[in-house]
Amino acid sequence: MAIDSREIILKGILEHKPKSITTLPDLNFSKGSGEGLHKFIASASFNGSKVYRISGLTELRKYVRENFSSSDKILTTIAALNDIAKQAEFSEQDDPHDLEDVDLTILKAQLGVAENGALWLTEELLGHRVLPFITQHLILILNENEIVSSMNDAYQKIGDQDYNYGVFISGPSKTADIEQSLVIGAHGARSLGIFMMQEN
Amino acid sequence: MKDHAALADIFNRDEERVSWHDDTLWFVREKRDKVSKDIEDWEQLRNAASQIKDNVLSALDRYLIQFEKNALKNGVIVHWAADALEHNRIVLSLLKKAEVKSMVKSKSMLTEECHLNEFLIENGIEVIDTDLGERIVQLANEAPSHIVLPCIHKKKEEIGEIFHEFLGTPKGLSDPQQLTEAARQDLREKFLTRKAALTGVNFAIAETGEFVVCTNEGNADMGAHLADIHIASMGFEKIIPERKHLGVFLRLLARSATGQPITTYSSHFKRPLKNKEIHIVIVDNGRTIQLGREDFRNSLKCIRCGACMNTCPVYRRSGGHSYHTAIAGPIGSILAPNLDMEKYKDLPFASTLCGSCTNVCPVKIDIHQQLYKWRQVIVQSGYTDTSKTIAMKGMAFTLSSSRIFDFAGKSMRLTLKYIPFAINNQLNPWYKNREMPEVPKESFKKWYHQNRKNGN
Amino acid sequence: MRVGLFIPCYIDQFYPQVGIATLQLLEKFGVEVSYPEKQTCCGQPLANSGYEHLTQPINNCFVENFTGFDYVVSPSGSCVLHIKEHLYGTDKVDETRQIKENVYELVEFLTDVLKIEDLTASFPYKVGLHQSCHGQRGLRLASMSELNEAPFSKPETLLKMVKGLNLIELKRKDECCGFGGTFCVTEEAVSFKMGKDRVKDHTDHDAEYITAADMSCLMHMEGILKRANSKVKVIHIAEILNAG
Numbered sequence: 001m002a003i004d005s006r007e008i009i010l011k012g013i014l015e016h017k018p019k020s021i022t023t024l025p026d027l028n029f030s031k032g033s034g035e036g037l038h039k040f041i042a043s044a045s046f047n048g049s050k051v052y053r054i055s056g057l058t059e060l061r062k063y064v065r066e067n068f069s070s071s072d073k074i075l076t077t078i079a080a081l082n083d084i085a086k087q088a089e090f091s092e093q094d095d096p097h098d099l100e101d102v103d104l105t106i107l108k109a110q111l112g113v114a115e116n117g118a119l120w121l122t123e124e125l126l127g128h129r130v131l132p133f134i135t136q137h138l139i140l141i142l143n144e145n146e147i148v149s150s151m152n153d154a155y156q157k158i159g160d161q162d163y164n165y166g167v168f169i170s171g172p173s174k175t176a177d178i179e180q181s182l183v184i185g186a187h188g189a190r191s192l193g194i195f196m197m198q199e200n
Numbered sequence: 201m202k203d204h205a206a207l208a209d210i211f212n213r214d215e216e217r218v219s220w221h222d223d224t225l226w227f228v229r230e231k232r233d234k235v236s237k238d239i240e241d242w243e244q245l246r247n248a249a250s251q252i253k254d255n256v257l258s259a260l261d262r263y264l265i266q267f268e269k270n271a272l273k274n275g276v277i278v279h280w281a282a283d284a285l286e287h288n289r290i291v292l293s294l295l296k297k298a299e300v301k302s303m304v305k306s307k308s309m310l311t312e313e314c315h316l317n318e319f320l321i322e323n324g325i326e327v328i329d330t331d332l333g334e335r336i337v338q339l340a341n342e343a344p345s346h347i348v349l350p351c352i353h354k355k356k357e358e359i360g361e362i363f364h365e366f367l368g369t370p371k372g373l374s375d376p377q378q379l380t381e382a383a384r385q386d387l388r389e390k391f392l393t394r395k396a397a398l399t400g401v402n403f404a405i406a407e408t409g410e411f412v413v414c415t416n417e418g419n420a421d422m423g424a425h426l427a428d429i430h431i432a433s434m435g436f437e438k439i440i441p442e443r444k445h446l447g448v449f450l451r452l453l454a455r456s457a458t459g460q461p462i463t464t465y466s467s468h469f470k471r472p473l474k475n476k477e478i479h480i481v482i483v484d485n486g487r488t489i490q491l492g493r494e495d496f497r498n499s500l501k502c503i504r505c506g507a508c509m510n511t512c513p514v515y516r517r518s519g520g521h522s523y524h525t526a527i528a529g530p531i532g533s534i535l536a537p538n539l540d541m542e543k544y545k546d547l548p549f550a551s552t553l554c555g556s557c558t559n560v561c562p563v564k565i566d567i568h569q570q571l572y573k574w575r576q577v578i579v580q581s582g583y584t585d586t587s588k589t590i591a592m593k594g595m596a597f598t599l600s601s602s603r604i605f606d607f608a609g610k611s612m613r614l615t616l617k618y619i620p621f622a623i624n625n626q627l628n629p630w631y632k633n634r635e636m637p638e639v640p641k642e643s644f645k646k647w648y649h650q651n652r653k654n655g656n
Numbered sequence: 657m658r659v660g661l662f663i664p665c666y667i668d669q670f671y672p673q674v675g676i677a678t679l680q681l682l683e684k685f686g687v688e689v690s691y692p693e694k695q696t697c698c699g700q701p702l703a704n705s706g707y708e709h710l711t712q713p714i715n716n717c718f719v720e721n722f723t724g725f726d727y728v729v730s731p732s733g734s735c736v737l738h739i740k741e742h743l744y745g746t747d748k749v750d751e752t753r754q755i756k757e758n759v760y761e762l763v764e765f766l767t768d769v770l771k772i773e774d775l776t777a778s779f780p781y782k783v784g785l786h787q788s789c790h791g792q793r794g795l796r797l798a799s800m801s802e803l804n805e806a807p808f809s810k811p812e813t814l815l816k817m818v819k820g821l822n823l824i825e826l827k828r829k830d831e832c833c834g835f836g837g838t839f840c841v842t843e844e845a846v847s848f849k850m851g852k853d854r855v856k857d858h859t860d861h862d863a864e865y866i867t868a869a870d871m872s873c874l875m876h877m878e879g880i881l882k883r884a885n886s887k888v889k890v891i892h893i894a895e896i897l898n899a900g
Contacts, residue, residue: 006280009436009484013261016492021258024441025251027448029244043461096426097392115239115451116461129473130425133418133465151462152447160408160443164471168450170462173418177333177349179356180224181376186332187384187391188418188465205843212845222853226828233801242804511802513832517849550843552836552850553704554789559802572704579706592707599665599702600713602694629844634851634879637670644668644675648691652679 030152036114037196040147044117047171048184049192053144057081060141060195064104068137073103077127078141081106088127096130105135105189109169111146112194113154118170119194120154122163129165133173138189140169143197201524203546208518217355222516224352229510231459232560239451248448250564253501256439257491263406263439264482270409271480274471279481284314287483291316291398291431292323294479298429300396302326304387306413306420307334308400309347309504310433310483312526316398328390330419332383339366345520347527348457348506353519387419397423401434401480402503403449407442410470411480414453414463421467429477432469436482437500449503452562456505490538495573499534501563508557508567514550523547530557534570537578545583548574606645659689660725662759664735665697667871674871677894678731678762684898685770689729692721700738704837708742716746723751727769728759731894733791733870736761741794761795762894763869767810772817778900780820784863785811786854786877787830788870797869801830811869811893818896824861831857835876851880859888866890 041051054060057080064084068074076085085106090096107126109119119140123129132138148154158166173188184190202210212218236242256263268278281287287310295303303320305311305327317327317338329338333350337343339362344350351359360374369382399420404411411432413420424430440449446466454460472478491497509515509529520528525536525544533547548571557567578584598604630636659682663675675691682689698718699711718739722728730736739759746752766772787809791797798809815823834840834850841847855877858866866881866888868874874890881888 005282005286008282009280009488010261010264012488013491016488017260018258022254024255025248027248027444030241100392118462130421133421151451155444155447166468168462168466169464171464174464175332175380175417177351178359178376178379180227183377183380185384186380186417187330187387187422208843209845212849218849237804513834513850514846517846552832552834552839554832555793556802559793559800575706576708580709584706592702592705592710596702596710596714599697599699600717602696605696629841632844633848633883635882637875637878640670640672642672644663644672645693647672647676649693
């Protein structure tokens with residue numbers, strides 16, 4: 001049944017599609033604003049993220065200790081943070097459902113996009129794919145020199161990078177499904193803290 | 201069955217509600233305007249998106265084959281469905297094979313188009329919609345009224361009632377924050393216990409075999425990553441050639457849809473987790489036919505942002521349900537007649553052809569021109585009242601010659617007897633809420649004849 | 657310059673003063689205007705209802721009447737757009753093309769062809785400008801709120817030349833009034849609500865007059881204003897530009 005449908009569909013398309021192939025556009029028109037850091041901070045804040053500029057992980061540790069009580073429920077994939085968080089390491093036997101009571105997750109993002117405040121992460125940075133979603137709160141660390149201007153630039157940088165799963169995260173989980181009232185904390189993380197490591 | 205006009209008439213009996221609905225959606229349209237004007241190259245972006253989609257349609261078979269090949273290489277299982285029923289059967293068979301009786305589902309307009317929920321429920325499978333808006337309409341036993349904002353027609357007090365009944369929230373609770381929290385708690389349990397998840401597909405990339413799903417709530421990811429089997433349903437037009445083209449579409453999609461610079465999550469699924477499965481169901485369901493309709497094929501460029509609904513003055517004042525189809529509004533009105541011309545013959549007429557939809561469309565579909573063209577096709581296919589055709593023929597006769605035209609004008613001082621608004625009586629819908637123009641003592645033609653032709 | 661004056665059927669019958677104002681205004685600028693007396697209609701009411709295939713004799717009638725002019729000018733954006741987009745199928749191919757290329761709505765004729773820079777008109781009232789969709793989005797008489805483009809407005813440019821005229825701001829600059837031809841009766845409920853909302857935007861901003869480059873929208877809003885016994889009046893832009 002399935003094979004037949006495949007052939008029927010492809011044959012139908014071949015018969016019905018336009019007679020000539022149109023060309024793809026040049027994407028270089030998109031120069032981006034050239035604005036980096038400040039635009040990123042403005043965009044991320046607009047999306048409901050909290051942005052902190054830090055010069056080292058000490059300030060992040062201090063923030064976490066002040067705001068989150070039990071380190072049992074804090075996970076990270078960053079080895080240097082093992083004093084404040086457990087390492088998020090998964091084997092095939094582990095059940096991701098055990099993550100349901102994670103309070104805070106701290107991950108490192110690959111790049112940030114100035115025009116929309118989004119951060120790019122791939123699976124190896126996540127511990128488990130579900131972690132940035134199932135956690136109650138999320139902190140992402142980004143090097144300030146990893147900011148690109150636009151999505152166009154972001155995909156140029158991502159290029160043909162191979163990943164099993166990748167995600168742009170641009171803020172805390174949210175919804176406006178009830179009368180267009182913005183509510184932060186739908187199904188994913190209730191908050192997103194972005195800690196920007198200053199260039200040195 | 202009632203047509204758009206009749207359903208819109210019912211919707212308009214509560215004028216205050218119509219104004220509220222109109223204002224709420226206008227608010228979204230204004231957010232879209234603002235954020236699109238922050239992007240200097242916005243119009244170039246629309247051009248680029250339109251060109252990419254034109255290219256996709258012109259080489260669709262090739263891209264689908266390329267996508268399939270790469271997806272298979274990635275360990276993703278690909279299925280093809282010629283129509284809605286086949287899609288539904290594929291989903292059912294996958295669930296049965298996995299011995300799953302209950303499934304979480306994030307937003308997918310394709311599954312609305314295919315009426316998947318009804319089909320699965322009939323076959324003993326529980327479906328839990330996890331997008332908040334979809335969950336609300338599901339509990340209310342209604343269809344979504346908008347493709348991006350499924351319960352935009354409901355007031356928070358009504359949602360509070362539904363949640364009181366189904367989720368046990370306190371009676372009278374209508375605070376959006378608290379209602380959302382109640383849904384979060386309820387659905388978290390569902391995410392953690394269901395073994396199967398279905399999502400839609402926003403973009404499928406031929407070059408890499410990956411597909412992208414965009415949500416604000418995080419429900420697609422919560423479902424997909426926790427389930428053993430992830431089924432992604434896509435209409436075949438969701439294909440884009442290369443990954444870099446996401447840079448165009450992700451800039452446009454959320455800005456057009458809700459006025460956000462990007463959705464909270466844009467998830468790129470390429471390979472399944474170890475010991476888990478990802479299935480993609482590629483669906484035709486009338487799309488091949490639409491591809492063959494030269495005047496209407498570029499409706500397949502649609503990326504389902506809903507901007508045309510938010511801007512449409514008719515949609516805002518008639519509500520999504522008055523379109524009696526899964527995809528309402530201007531885009532729905534040019535898609536639906538392809539599926540069933542007789543059933544949806546009213547929809548291309550549910551427009552003033554104001555053209556605002558075409559202007560907001562991020563992929564530059566000429567929506568209002570297609571509405572006009574569908575009117576011609578529907579009439580010529582015979583899906584129209586005989587009385588209307590007789591009236592129109594009479595009108596064509598009257599207007600074809602100045603002699604008959606002048607005679608009609610003189611005899612009644614109402615030349616336009618064939619234009620329905622020109623009859624001044626209680627039976628005329630014009631007169632229900634509007635006065636007729638005052639009849640002048642002479643026509644322009646007569647004045648001209650006296651004052652210029654003879655007078656000068 | 658020879659201009660053929662195209663007066664749409666409903667203006668001829670219901671609003672002769674709009675035709676007269678258009679004619680007088682053009683004559684003030686020294687244009688040689690004539691009105692072909694055998695004209696009827698552009699055929700839009702049929703075509704928008706899905707009966708474009710019946711408009712052949714109407715098209716023929718139009719081409720016969722308007723062949724041989726340098727320009728065809730009409731005080732209705734909607735009818736002009738229809739001619740531009742849908743006049744076809746007559747055996748006089750060259751004449752048809754010539755008409756389609758040289759048909760102008762009055763406002764754009766004044767700003768783009770005659771390049772009017774000042775007017776003697778005086779109209780000391782608060783006026784709201786209704787941007788009729790076909791003129792605005794079809795003929796591009798003004799920038800459109802949906803697009804990211806530099807703002808401009810041909811009707812506003814002209815209205816600003818009128819002495820004493822106070823142009824009011826609207827909340828929604830270019831929303832449709834809901835007339836839509838037969839839409840106004842086939843979708844009466846929505847059409848009326850659209851018209852009512854549009855009128856309210858003007859009255860909320862203290863308009864004494866609502867003007868537009870299309871009489872059909874004004875006819876719709878006038879019907880609503882009159883039923884509500886409002887003191888606010890509608891007036892075609894030609895009448896304002898020709899006033900005083």
